[in-house]
Amino acid sequence: MTTNSPNSYKGYRFPAEIISHCVWLYYTFPLSYRDIEKMMLFRGIEVTYETIREWCQKFGQQYANQLRRKRSYTTDKWHLDEVVVTLKKQQYYLWRAVDSEGNVLDVLLQRHRDTKAAKRFFRKLLKKQGFVLRVIMTDKLKSYEAARKQVLKRVEHRQHKGLNNRAENLYRPTRVQERRMQRFKSPGQAQRFLSAFGPIRDHFHPKQHELSAKRYREQLRQRFEDW
Numbered sequence: 001m002t003t004n005s006p007n008s009y010k011g012y013r014f015p016a017e018i019i020s021h022c023v024w025l026y027y028t029f030p031l032s033y034r035d036i037e038k039m040m041l042f043r044g045i046e047v048t049y050e051t052i053r054e055w056c057q058k059f060g061q062q063y064a065n066q067l068r069r070k071r072s073y074t075t076d077k078w079h080l081d082e083v084v085v086t087l088k089k090q091q092y093y094l095w096r097a098v099d100s101e102g103n104v105l106d107v108l109l110q111r112h113r114d115t116k117a118a119k120r121f122f123r124k125l126l127k128k129q130g131f132v133l134r135v136i137m138t139d140k141l142k143s144y145e146a147a148r149k150q151v152l153k154r155v156e157h158r159q160h161k162g163l164n165n166r167a168e169n170l171y172r173p174t175r176v177q178e179r180r181m182q183r184f185k186s187p188g189q190a191q192r193f194l195s196a197f198g199p200i201r202d203h204f205h206p207k208q209h210e211l212s213a214k215r216y217r218e219q220l221r222q223r224f225e226d227w
Contacts, residue, residue, distance in 0.1 A: 008062070018045060022052045023059050024227065027200035060196035067199045070226060075099040076134035078125075080144065082113055087184055094194065095121045102207065104198030105129060109191045118147035126151075203227070 009016045018040075025036050033049035033056075040047050077100040082093045093113045097105040106125050110117045118141075126132065135156045138144040148157050184190035203226075206219045 008059070014045075014047065018047070019055050019059060020063070020227070022047070023056050023063060024200070024204075026052070026056050027060060027064075027197050028204045056196075057192065060200070061192065064196040064199040067203050067226075071103065074103060074105065074129060075101055076131075077137065078105060078133050078135070079137045080121075081139060082141070085109065085184065085190060087187055087190065092187060092190075093117070094190075096198075097121070097125055102202070104202050107191075107194045107198060109187050109194070113141065113143060115143045115146040118143040119151050122147055122151040 009019065012019065022036055022040065025031055025039065026033070031039075033052045036052050037047065037049040040052075078097050079100070080095070080097045082095045085092045085094045090111075092109050092111055095108045095110060095117070097107075099105060106121075106128055108121050108124055110120065132152070133155055135158060136144070136148065136152065137158050137160075140159055145157060145159070148155060184193070203223055204220070206216060206223070211219065
């Protein structure tokens, strides 16, 4: 993966290929910066974990944005859900939306789970996706319906716990990475990481259980080429 501007790598001692490889490792697998430092040293490349952290913070979101732009399409049925994230003994809610194919559309960390928070998430989604959806699938949280009536008046709303498993199941990789990082340190850090984590990880995790072994390898090869 390279950014649109070659100047993005100007002044860096390492080439873009090494930088993107480290970012790929961090956002695709449950690894720490120190783990990646050891892996690179095994390959004869001496780079500190602090440098790897700087690369991930600077380039992670840029790479994620490019992958979003390359995505062929987004379906018009979205699954929305929220999960509790504890930061410094304070409770936050991670709002997340995926389409019916499991593509992560966006995430937003907020202090509340009320109508105002739901409206803010809806508006963020619409601004980023650029089109009005047809159906939203949510759990029984009343804030979704109250916000829909104000922001998504013409969108069908289906509320059912069992129908929203697609969004709920996709929190598992987030929880794994959160434990590996020994919890997120701040709301800003959590938002930055998760905004890049979803698109990058999803790009390299096609639905293996729905594909033959041959088709799965073909998709991975294509996605590596895209990266």
